[in-house]
Amino acid sequence: MSTIELKEKLMEKINGIDDEALLHEIADFIDFDVESDGIYVLSPEEVEAIKDGIDQIERGMAISNEEARKIFDKCLGK
Numbered sequence: 001m002s003t004i005e006l007k008e009k010l011m012e013k014i015n016g017i018d019d020e021a022l023l024h025e026i027a028d029f030i031d032f033d034v035e036s037d038g039i040y041v042l043s044p045e046e047v048e049a050i051k052d053g054i055d056q057i058e059r060g061m062a063i064s065n066e067e068a069r070k071i072f073d074k075c076l077g078k
Contacts (some may be wrong), residue, residue, distance in 0.1 A: 001009075016021055028043075042050070056062060063071075 014023070014026065017026075
């Protein structure tokens with residue numbers, strides 16, 4: 001597939017997307033990829049998610065990676 005064909009297919013796909021959040025994610029990815037200066041700026045949602053995760057860890061609501069793998073394996077019937 002040529003570069004022109006790839007661009008056309010991408011534009012067709014993007015034009016068919018109505019999900020505003022997904023379009024913002026695509027725009028963020030393109031801006032990050034094209035204009036990357038090595039610094040990633042977190043969105044307010046990402047900052048909040050990190051704060052929530054730290055809070056959960058501090059309250060003892062975390063499990064080890066090994067425990068998580070055991071749970072996943074059990075759910076997957078392994």
